[in-house]
Amino acid sequence: MRDELLELVMNKxxxxxxxxxxxxxxxxxxxxxxxxxxxxxxxQEIPALRGVICLAAxxxxxxxxxxxxxxxxxxxxxxxxLSRSQPNYDxxxxxxxxxxxxxxxxxxxxxxAVSLVAIVVISLVLFNNRPDAESAAQTEVANNQPSEATVxxxxxxxxxxxxxxxxxxxxxxxxxxxxxxxxxxVEVRQFNSSAEFRDWFIQWPAARGSVCKIFYNQGSxxxxxxxxxxxxxxxxxxxxxxxxSELSQIIQQAQARLVEWMQ
Amino acid sequence: xxxxxxxxLQSGDSEAWDIVFEWLWPKAIYISRQVLTPLAPSDAExxxxxxxxxxxxxxxxxxxxxxxxxxxxxxxxxHARSHLRKLSAIKRGYSKTIPMNIVLEEQLPSQEETPLExxxxxxxxxxxxxxxxxxxxxxxxxxxxxxxxxxxxxxxAECYGVSVHTVSGNIRRGLRVLREKLKYKVICxxxxxxxxxxx
Numbered sequence: 001m002r003d004e005l006l007e008l009v010m011n012k013x014x015x016x017x018x019x020x021x022x023x024x025x026x027x028x029x030x031x032x033x034x035x036x037x038x039x040x041x042x043x044q045e046i047p048a049l050r051g052v053i054c055l056a057a058x059x060x061x062x063x064x065x066x067x068x069x070x071x072x073x074x075x076x077x078x079x080x081x082l083s084r085s086q087p088n089y090d091x092x093x094x095x096x097x098x099x100x101x102x103x104x105x106x107x108x109x110x111x112x113a114v115s116l117v118a119i120v121v122i123s124l125v126l127f128n129n130r131p132d133a134e135s136a137a138q139t140e141v142a143n144n145q146p147s148e149a150t151v152x153x154x155x156x157x158x159x160x161x162x163x164x165x166x167x168x169x170x171x172x173x174x175x176x177x178x179x180x181x182x183x184x185x186v187e188v189r190q191f192n193s194s195a196e197f198r199d200w201f202i203q204w205p206a207a208r209g210s211v212c213k214i215f216y217n218q219g220s221x222x223x224x225x226x227x228x229x230x231x232x233x234x235x236x237x238x239x240x241x242x243x244x245s246e247l248s249q250i251i252q253q254a255q256a257r258l259v260e261w262m263q
Numbered sequence: 264x265x266x267x268x269x270x271x272l273q274s275g276d277s278e279a280w281d282i283v284f285e286w287l288w289p290k291a292i293y294i295s296r297q298v299l300t301p302l303a304p305s306d307a308e309x310x311x312x313x314x315x316x317x318x319x320x321x322x323x324x325x326x327x328x329x330x331x332x333x334x335x336x337x338x339x340x341x342h343a344r345s346h347l348r349k350l351s352a353i354k355r356g357y358s359k360t361i362p363m364n365i366v367l368e369e370q371l372p373s374q375e376e377t378p379l380e381x382x383x384x385x386x387x388x389x390x391x392x393x394x395x396x397x398x399x400x401x402x403x404x405x406x407x408x409x410x411x412x413x414x415x416x417x418x419x420a421e422c423y424g425v426s427v428h429t430v431s432g433n434i435r436r437g438l439r440v441l442r443e444k445l446k447y448k449v450i451c452x453x454x455x456x457x458x459x460x461x462x
Contacts, residue, residue, distance in 0.1 A: 006442060007435050014410050045445070048379040049438075050410065052390070052445050054297055055340065057407030059332040059391060060400045064289035070308060074284050074315050075277060081319035082275035193309075195316045219349060 001028055005035055006042055013046040080199060112230055155210035155229075155262060160189040162197045163218040175218060175247065182251045183214070204228065212258060216247075223250050227261055234261055266328045273322050283331065284315075290332050291315070291339040298343035303350055310346050314339040333391035337384045344380065379445065390448045394441065402437040405430050 008025045011017040017025075029036060042049075159179050179188045191197040197215070204211055212227035221240035226233070236257050238250035266286065267279035291314055295307040317338050318331070325334060382390065394403075401423065408414045408422075409430075416434075420427045 003435050003439050006438055010410060010438060016410070016413075042442075045442070048445055049442060051379045052394070052441050053403075053406050053410055055294065055336055055387070055391060056394050056398060056403040056441065057411070058290050058294040058297070058336045058340075059395060060403050061289045061293040062286075064292050066285055066288040067308075070288070070312065071281070071284055073312055075280070077312065077316045078275065078277075078280050078319050081316060082273075082322070193313060193316075195313065219352070 001032060002035065002038065004028065005039060009039060009042045010046065010049070013043065014050075077195060080195070112232065115230065155212060156205050156207040157183060157186050157258075158189070158200075158205070158211075158213045159183050159186050160191060160197065160200055160213070160215045161218060162191050162194065162215060175216070175244070178247055178251060179214075179216065182255060210262060212261075214254060214258075223247075223254055225254055225257060227258070229261055269322075269325055269328050272328065273325075283328070287315075287331060287335050291335050294336050294339050295343050298340060299347065302347055306346060307343075310343050311339055314342045317342070329395075330388075330392060333395055334388045337387035337391055340387065341384050382448070386448065390444060393444050393448075397444070398437055398440050399433075402433045405433050406437045406441070409434055 005025065005028050008017065008021050008028070011021050012025065025039075029039060161176060161179065163175075173190075176188055176190060189200060191200060201213065201215070204213075210227060210229040212225060212229075214223070214225055216223045221244065223238045225236045225238075227235075236254070238253050238257075240246045240250065267276070267282055271279035272283060288311070291311040292307060295310045295314070296304065299307045299310065314335060318335050321334070321338075325331065379387075405419055405423075408419050409416065414422075416427050416430045420430045423430075
């Protein structure tokens, strides 16, 4: 009788109950008054029950045909996902999830500082040990043209925007222009899916000098800097506090931080 | 139909995945359209592609190919709902910022949802797996066609070549199974009905 009542409640909630069904509900409740609690609770559960009916039916659905262009996209995504090494993705999530630690800034400074001192000491030792003739010749060359050591290698900077709803937002893109203005020599990439963004993120360019990835998530209003400078990784996050009008401000902060790192 | 073993899928076998794409696409696009049709029907396919991408990333944690429909439907449902919330946030003019990790995971909390809707992907997957193991596929179809699509029992009986009595019995038993699984998963049995489980 309980199962029957549940079915009748469902009929009633979905507008399928006949007059006979409604009378049957009354008679069941009259015969079994302890079912009143169930009856009241089932009424509340109907939205969730309808939801689970749809989900259960979805797992058995087989009528829609897979379009060929989507199959190609899925294949490409599958190859990317299953050939990508997992640690890279973990590293991304770790960087994204970890709030900036102020203590890290001075710790990171220790290694480059020690390295710099070591380089200076080794250079002085080598300089003092050079034969005089060679030294004189090299000094002359150095006077005429800059030595390799004095030529600074320009850092590689990559800028990207993650906007998972960019397609629906349309062409109005002041955000992109602000980034382009801040880094005019760099192509500002725009990603509409987090998967494509991850692909961009994990692929670091092969460069002799420093490399920095700058990315802005329009959904969260967060601007992140991840850099590899002299073999060291650095990271910083700048977030909008109120609204997007603060974007230019956090871009300036990011530029300043980048200059600081490069020095 | 024989579906490829999970190991072939985990190793990135293209032929195996082609079979699975054909098999799973109808399920995912169906639920994506169910969620998105009122507000963003044109986004349904994109959401499913993103859901498949999440599936690829989780495939090493899946033990059997038979579980894939439940997992993909759970992922797609949550991706679609998350997508709707993002559209809603845009309409509000980004008044609220969302942490980056949440955007990447595409799991947004909601303040206006039923206990079923609040289930995380793993919980929803678990619920659908329990239902799959106890509810025959055809019974799930009968219930859906009767309560959601609005067919009569006679229509359903004729469509599947069974008696009206069989359809009625299946619907009644199926409802009981669904309700029991739902209750176990999301509804507390204490004094307060519909209290959500701690997550």
